[in-house]
Amino acid sequence: MRFLFGVSLFALAACSAQAPAPEQAAEPATPSELNAAHAETAAADLWLTGVDLPAYLDCAREQGVTLLQAHRTGDRPGAAENSIGAMQASLDDGALFMEMDVAKTADGVLILMHDDTVDRTTNGTGVVTEMTYAEISELQLVDVDGQVLDENVPTFADALSFLDGRGFAQVDLKDTSFEEISETLVAASAVDRSIVITYSIEDAILLANLLPDVVLSVGARDAEDLERLEQGDVNFDLATIWLGVGTGNPEWDAELAHLGIETSFGDFGGERNGTVDYQLLSRNGAEVISVDDVPAAAAALNADEASRALLEACPAAQG
Numbered sequence: 001m002r003f004l005f006g007v008s009l010f011a012l013a014a015c016s017a018q019a020p021a022p023e024q025a026a027e028p029a030t031p032s033e034l035n036a037a038h039a040e041t042a043a044a045d046l047w048l049t050g051v052d053l054p055a056y057l058d059c060a061r062e063q064g065v066t067l068l069q070a071h072r073t074g075d076r077p078g079a080a081e082n083s084i085g086a087m088q089a090s091l092d093d094g095a096l097f098m099e100m101d102v103a104k105t106a107d108g109v110l111i112l113m114h115d116d117t118v119d120r121t122t123n124g125t126g127v128v129t130e131m132t133y134a135e136i137s138e139l140q141l142v143d144v145d146g147q148v149l150d151e152n153v154p155t156f157a158d159a160l161s162f163l164d165g166r167g168f169a170q171v172d173l174k175d176t177s178f179e180e181i182s183e184t185l186v187a188a189s190a191v192d193r194s195i196v197i198t199y200s201i202e203d204a205i206l207l208a209n210l211l212p213d214v215v216l217s218v219g220a221r222d223a224e225d226l227e228r229l230e231q232g233d234v235n236f237d238l239a240t241i242w243l244g245v246g247t248g249n250p251e252w253d254a255e256l257a258h259l260g261i262e263t264s265f266g267d268f269g270g271e272r273n274g275t276v277d278y279q280l281l282s283r284n285g286a287e288v289i290s291v292d293d294v295p296a297a298a299a300a301l302n303a304d305e306a307s308r309a310l311l312e313a314c315p316a317a318q319g
Contacts, residue, residue: 046165048096050319051311053168053193053215054237057262057287059314066282066289067310068303069097069170071266072114074294078149080121080141082112084162085151090294094304096167097195097288102156102181103174109133110156110176110184123148129175156181160188169194170217178203182211195240201225204239205232217242217264221252226259236261240288245269247277248284257285266290 060067074090075081087098101114106129119125122139133155141151154162156171163169171181171194178196185191195215198204204218205228212235219242220226229239241256243249243265253263263286270276271292278300281289291297298304311317 047308047311048167048193048319049165051193052317052319053195056311056314056317057215057240058260059310059317060287061257061260061262063310063313065287065306065310066301066303067097067287067307068093068095068294068297068301069099069264069266069288069290070095070294071099071268071290071292073098073100073112074292075144076295077143077145078147080143080149080151082114082121082154083141083149083151084154084159085141085149087159087162087167091167093294094298094302094307095291095294096307097170097290098159098163098167099170099172099197099290100156100159101172101174102176103128104176104180105133105136106130107132107134110180111136112154112156112159113174116175118153122153156184157188160184160190160194164188164190164193171196173197178207178210182207182214185211185214197242201228201232204229204234208232208234208238212238214238215240219244240264243286248281248286250284253285262287264288264290268292 070086070090072081073083073086074093074095075083075086076089079086079089082100090098100112102110103113104110111133113121113128115121117125117127118131118136118139122141124139126135136153139153141149141153143149160169169190173181181196185194191211191214195217196207197217198207201218204216207214207216215238217240218229220229236259240262243253243263245266245268247267247270248265256263265286266289267276267281278297282301289297
């Protein structure tokens with residue numbers, strides 16, 4: 001209590017007698033309490049640990065929930081494409097699938113890089129396949145505004161480790177092979193939490209036979225394409241059909257849904273010219289929409305809350 005100068009001792013004593021006891025300072029948290037709080041925060045962040053990805057996608061189809069894939073990990077000002085920083089931002093927004101481009105350095109290290117050169121997305125120059133990982137790892141990433149960031153080019157293994165329990169990898173091959181991708185997925189114990197993109201029926205069959213437990217993405221236009229995939233031993237329980245770029249294909253999506261097959265697509269053109277309608281894309285049926293503007297799409301579809309509620313309502317997918 002603060003007192004005025006010049007008061008009498010009597011008055012001072014009287015005031016002191018009536019004053020409430022000062023509040024006790026809060027006891028500092030013990031190490032065990034701090035560790036428990038940290039563990040609780042970490043557990044909330046790793047809410048996808050052990051989730052059965054195919055079952056989760058099945059539930060999305062059955063319950064009509066649209067999930068989001070962050071194209072090139074969802075870059076934005078302050079977060080470069082194909083970066084851990086962009087992944088964290090996209091996960092915070094509510095996207096679950098991180099589409100990443102995997103290339104190979106001159107000394108055989110798999111890294112995240114879309115272009116043939118490092119010129120556009122780093123503060124360096126050079127052809128990826130002619131540079132060692134040591135050379136590339138010294139470079140800093142650059143965001144969409146040209147700002148140099150305090151972040152380096154991640155390896156594919158780094159990205160898989162970061163996503164463990166946080167999200168799913170959607171792997172797009174550049175200068176590498178299915179064999180090399182498969183080796184890294186197995187080493188990282190990430191086969192069951194990844195989707196690998198294929199660009200032809202033949203590649204889908206090759207991957208399905210090379211790594212039969214991974215979910216794959218493949219384009220299929222009609223029943224004939226599905227028959228070719230089936231004849232090639234592609235397991236439709238572990239396949240998603242890419243419907244292409246645009247606003248979707250509701251009729252074909254409905255046919256595939258009847259067969260228990262999930263779909264995905266992306267309206268990148270609509271996002272670029274400002275005509276995209278994320279609600280329309282969701283109504284058109286795909287379980288996963290690939291987007292460039294993750295914050296806008298996530299807000300329009302309430303993606304974070306919807307994806308978490310889906311898991312709560314899907315016992316088959318819970319780890």
